[in-house]
Amino acid sequence: MNAGRAFAMAWKVFKRLPLWLGRSVFSAVAIVAWLARGAGVRQLEKNLARLRPNLSPWQLRRLSLAGMHSYMRYYCEAFQLPAMSEAEVDARVRVVGVDPVLADLAQGRSVVLAAAHCGNWDLAGAWGARTFPNVVTVVEKLEPEELFREFLEFRESLGLTIVPFVPGGGVFRDLLRHARGGPAAIPLIADRDLSKGGIEVVLAGHRARVASGPAALSIAAGVRVFPTRMRYERLHGARRRAARSPWGMVLDFGAPLVARADVPRERAVAELTQAWVDSVGEFILANPQDWHMLQKVFVEDLGPARRSGSETTGVGEPDGSTVAGGQERPA
Numbered sequence: 001m002n003a004g005r006a007f008a009m010a011w012k013v014f015k016r017l018p019l020w021l022g023r024s025v026f027s028a029v030a031i032v033a034w035l036a037r038g039a040g041v042r043q044l045e046k047n048l049a050r051l052r053p054n055l056s057p058w059q060l061r062r063l064s065l066a067g068m069h070s071y072m073r074y075y076c077e078a079f080q081l082p083a084m085s086e087a088e089v090d091a092r093v094r095v096v097g098v099d100p101v102l103a104d105l106a107q108g109r110s111v112v113l114a115a116a117h118c119g120n121w122d123l124a125g126a127w128g129a130r131t132f133p134n135v136v137t138v139v140e141k142l143e144p145e146e147l148f149r150e151f152l153e154f155r156e157s158l159g160l161t162i163v164p165f166v167p168g169g170g171v172f173r174d175l176l177r178h179a180r181g182g183p184a185a186i187p188l189i190a191d192r193d194l195s196k197g198g199i200e201v202v203l204a205g206h207r208a209r210v211a212s213g214p215a216a217l218s219i220a221a222g223v224r225v226f227p228t229r230m231r232y233e234r235l236h237g238a239r240r241r242a243a244r245s246p247w248g249m250v251l252d253f254g255a256p257l258v259a260r261a262d263v264p265r266e267r268a269v270a271e272l273t274q275a276w277v278d279s280v281g282e283f284i285l286a287n288p289q290d291w292h293m294l295q296k297v298f299v300e301d302l303g304p305a306r307r308s309g310s311e312t313t314g315v316g317e318p319d320g321s322t323v324a325g326g327q328e329r330p331a
Contacts, residue, residue, distance in 0.1 A: 007150045014076070015083035019244055026076035030068040040294035041068065043301070050298060051204050051288045066289035070232060073247060074120045074292060081122060082157060086130065091242035093127045094233070097253040101185070101226055104256075105133055110182030111256075112225045114214035114276040116191035116284060117292045119230030119249045122158065125187070127251065129159030132185040136161040136178045138171060172213070179221035187228060188214045191280070192297050199273040200299065203281050207299040215272035219259050225272060227254035227279035231287040254279040 014022045034041055045064045049055070055063065084092075104111050115121060128135045139151055139162050148164075155162055161184075163174045178184045190211035193199070198209045218225045229252040235243055257275050259268040284291045296302055 005146060007147055010079045011082065011150065011154065014079035015081075019080065022076050022080055023073075023245075026072040027069060030072040031065070033072075034065045034068045043296060044068070044294045046301065047291070047293050047297065048288055050206050051285055051291075063289060067291070070290045071292045071294070073232065074122075077120050078122050078154070081126060082154070084126070088243055088245075089123065089126050089130075091239050092235075092245060092248045093123060093251055094248060095127070095251045095253075097255075098131075098251075100256055101132075101253050104224060105183040105185065108183050110179040110184045110186060110221060110223045112179070112214050112218045112221075112223055113185060113187040113228040113253075114225050114280065115187055115189050115228040115230065116280050117189055118280075118284065118287070118290050119232055119251075121187070121189060121230065122155065123249055124228075124230060124251050125155065125160050126158045128185060128187070132183075134161060134178075134182075134184040135159070136163065136175065136184050136186050138163050138165045138175070138188065140165045172217070175213075175217055176220055179217060179223055182223070186217065188217070190214050191277075192293065192295060199270055201274045201277045203277055203298070204285055208277075208297050209299060209302065210273060210277060210297075212269055212273060214276060215259065215269045218257075218272060219265065219268055224256040224258055225276055226256050227276040228252070229254060229280055229283035231283060231290045252283065 014025075017025075041064060044067055045060055048063050048067065049060055052060070052063065081089075101111050101113075125135060125137065137155070137160055139148070139155060152162055152164070161178070163171050163178075165171055175186060179186060188211070190213055191203075191208075193209040193211045199212045199215070201208055201210055203210075214225055217223075229250075231250050231252075232247050233250055235246055235248045239248065240246060254276075257272060257279075259272040261268075263271070
């Protein structure tokens with residue numbers, strides 16, 4: 001069975017299982033993957049060690065186990081999401097700082113939401129699709145084709161407008177058209193650059209490469225960037241009963257950011273990128289277990305070709321590879 005068929009079966013099966021049973025299955029998957037200590041888990045521990053350099057080896061292993069539980073919780077919820085009621089989604093998502101976002105949208109302006117691979121971005125998307133007038137985002141073109149179609153159909157079923165991510169496929173132009181034709185909320189998960197055209201930033205005191213898309217789109221469209229932070233939280237009492245889950249999520253919108261107008265465009269993109277990374281990075285440092293980064297993101301881990309890439313390649317008209325990072329495949 002290929003990955004596409006496996007995901008298709010999971011979406012059909014897990015939404016029919018009792019919620020507790022689905023959570024138990026994915027909790028077991030997290031433990032098995034952690035014990036196997038494959039390449040993804042080892043890279044996760046490298047990344048976490050940079051966030052928490054004072055941890056002992058055993059403390060780091062415990063943190064990576066918590067990270068795998070958080071990551072598998074995302075997949076469990078994604079497979080159960082099609083069967084969740086609107087009331088369940090609302091109970092699971094606690095929103096902070098959304099008023100400035102709603103104000104921009106109410107005035108007919110689009111907003112760019114710069115996010116990292118934290119918490120559950122699909123759950124946030126389901127909430128946003130009912131709250132914002134239009135949510136436009138990118139889905140990475142995956143292989144096999146069946147896997148890509150499953151993710152595409154899943155996210156469209158949530159009410160999202162999807163722009164497929166294909167390098168050189170004009171994805172930035174499509175996003176710019178949506179941004180200028182707003183109002184639209186455009187979330188971009190951009191903490192991992194998939195090309196040599198990203199921006200080098202400082203994250204947790206270390207050099208890392210992230211996608212230039214949020215800043216470049218903000219400047220080209222003349223709209224504001226909102227750092228968008230996500231993490232899990234334990235639920236209790238009435239909210240836990242309404243959510244039908246022991247876990248909910250905080251969706252926190254940081255203060256809006258705009259680029260300086262008195263500097264060259266490339267520098268403006270770099271500065272604006274560092275600004276949203278600083279805001280989102282604070283959340284990652286405070287909640288490292290919810291950063292689902294099982295790939296290389298820090299410069300020290302990247303190969304020579306990625307390390308030598310231009311920091312501003314494609315900023316004027318970036319192709320799809322500079323718009324947002326991608327991470328859809330399980331560890």
